[in-house]
Amino acid sequence: MDPVIVVGAGPAGLALSLALAAQGVPSVVLDEGPGKEEPRAARTAVLRPDTAAFVERLGCATVRDEGARWTGWRSMRRRQQMRHIELGPEVPSPLHIPQHALTRGLREAIAVLPDPELIRVITHSRLDGIEQDAYGVTAHTRGPGATSWRGSHLVGCDGARSTVRKLLGVRFPGRTAVERHAVAALHVELPWPDEALLHRQPPWRGVGEEVTARPLPDGSWRLDWLLPPRGDLVTPDALVTRIRETLTGWCGTTPSYDLVDTGVYTLHHRLAKQWRVRRAFLAGDAAHLLGALGTQGLDEGLRDVENLAWKLALAWHHGASDVLLDSYQAERRTAVAARLRAADQSLPVLRGAGGLRTYLRGGGHDSLLTDGHVGRGPLGAPPAYPHSPLAPPHAEAYTSVGTPLGAPVEDVRVTAPEDGTTARLRDRLGRGRLLAVLVAPGTGVWDRRHWMSAGVMPRLVEAVSTLPVEGEVLVTETYPGAAAHTVLLVRPDGHLAAVFGGVRPEELHAAADAVRGGAPSRERTDRTADVG
Known part of the structure; x- marks a missing residue:
């Protein structure tokens, strides 16, 4: 090939x-x-x-x-802090x-x-x-x-x-030129080490309507200033003025800083x-x-x-x-x-004058923007594919868990029955296999030799071995919203395809066939040619 x-x-x-x-x-x-x-x-x-x-x-x-992973996210409006989110194990940080x-x-x-x-x-x-x-x-x-x-x-x-x-x-x-930003990367100490900041309507002359500060490794920061859509060119002197006004506003006096790089980016x-x-x-x-x-x-x-x-x-x-x-x-x-x-739809509310902006308080603005920056809500959350053409048809054996069909699965800890190794569920993705995840409380303390041949496990292993595409059986102690003996069918990219109340070989086979889009086309796929 x-x-x-x-x-x-x-x-x-x-x-x-x-x-x-x-x-x-x-x-x-x-x-x-x-x-x-x-x-x-x-x-x-x-x-x-x-x-x-x-x-x-x-x-x-x-x-x-x-x-760099941030320890927190702050939203400010004028001189007031509107929101502070601690980022960590419970609320994972983006990577900058x-x-x-x-x-x-x-x-x-x-x-x-x-x-x-x-x-x-x-x-x-x-x-x-x-x-x-x-x-x-x-x-x-x-x-x-x-x-x-x-x-x-x-x-x-x-x-x-x-x-x-x-x-x-x-x-x-x-749409062309939806937003323009002046950008600077610099070494500096700010009052919020390792935290990102979104400051709207800062009360300092010459800074503009919005500035964002996001930490990078080694004491570096990236600062972004929102520019008027059709404003003048940003000269080096004007950018240095923005930097000094912003740093002085945050720190009280202008701290020493080392300017590393600058740019102006237009977003379409x-x-x-x-x-x-x-x-x-x-x-x-x-x-x-x-x-x-x-x-x-x-x-x-x-x-x-x-x-x-x-x-x-x-x-x-x-x-x-x-x-x-x-x-x-x-x-x-x-x-x-x-x-x-x-x-x-959010741009007129957040950037325009009058209209909805008059009625939507600052907290609403900040929630929308924060969601976009930290990866939540309609502006930032990972997508789901509930209406995918690969979605299996409904079956009586289906049940539900805390994850909607088509959404990314939770990253629970799983065990591979074949060799007993444990890992996070997402670590098993990307190998082209469908994952059949069995929820089996107690398997973490049982000897693997016992539960491999007990209960529904042998039947599940047999069912997965006969799927129309390669599959892998995994076991987890618990999954949000799942009862014991629930089986989750997970796509190779980590999206939930189907959930069964127990092991149902025929329904599992039909769901796997739907995920692969049905039988392959009959055209020849094994023709080879010289490359280069």
Whole structure:
């Protein structure tokens, strides 16, 4: 089989190649650049707990070594503190990391793969053309090593100006310049060490309507000032004035600081009309742009990757139906569209004058913005896919737990019956397997030799062994809202597919078949071609 062609070597493209490699699928990554990133301290990424965990599972060590997790979140309005949230085990913190460090960490994870042939990163390769047929995709590149590459599928992770999207003829409608921000990265001591701060309507001249301070490692901070949508250019002198006025307002006097990097970023909201054209797909900024009100485009790009990787892996190994491949667009485009809609509906309330803003008190404003920044509510929470085309049909054996169908599962501790190892449930994701999780109180204290052959366990193991896709049995002591002997069927990306009251082999088989989108198409999937 030909590899998957990934166009673009930013975080989304590199993460996709690693996610495919974890499932035994080779890829060729076409990188326009030289294979390394220019350090920019003011260009950072905020990853929600779910996407940070996903990147860490891919082997990216920099999320542990060079990212910052906040101990709290503060919201202020004028001189008054409106809200303070303590972040920690009960309320996980987002991860704040320089984007060049994240990209470098993904490249380093590729470099240490046990099988270096699984991912080939081809630098100085600019896409020039795409041809598709019933068996695969041919990508033509230009540059010093201009050539043609043959792949089973192609994924455009090549950013906002995506060449893949243009070659596919996909429209990219939306709004331009939704928000503008002046940004500075600096070393300084602030009154709230390790806490992030959102300050609305600060009472100091020349600062503007809103400023955000988010800590980075090693005593660094990123400060963002909301700019007027169509204001003047931000000169270096004007930016230094903003920095000094802001720091003086927070600290009483201007503290010593070391300015490391600056920038001005314009945020757009756009959504591609199609995310799949036959064997070609779009992901990340090539498929969507967002970022206003604390929403995070990179977060959504990584969620695209996690959703698409297991579907492409299933197609590569076993073939796939159009239902499975189309479900990527159905699930992810719908989720991102809802995020954009929530942001666009909130913008007039939060940024406009009069109207609803007159009646909505500051606490309401702060709740909306805080949710966007810390990863909660319609602006920030991980998406659910309740109306997915992969949702199993209703069966009498179904029951319910604390997690709605289609939502991400809780990260409970689980035991693998085969070898007795314990881990968090999310640590078992990303291997292309359906997970059948049995809720069995007491197994943590019983000898595994006894419960492996007792109760419903033998029947569950037998049922999972006959599923139409590879599955794995896991056992947990407890799951929110679940009774004993409940069985949860979890997709490879961690979303809950079905819940059964007991072991029901026929219903479990039907649910697994629905999750894979039904039987694969009959077209040939084993044709090979020379790569490169």
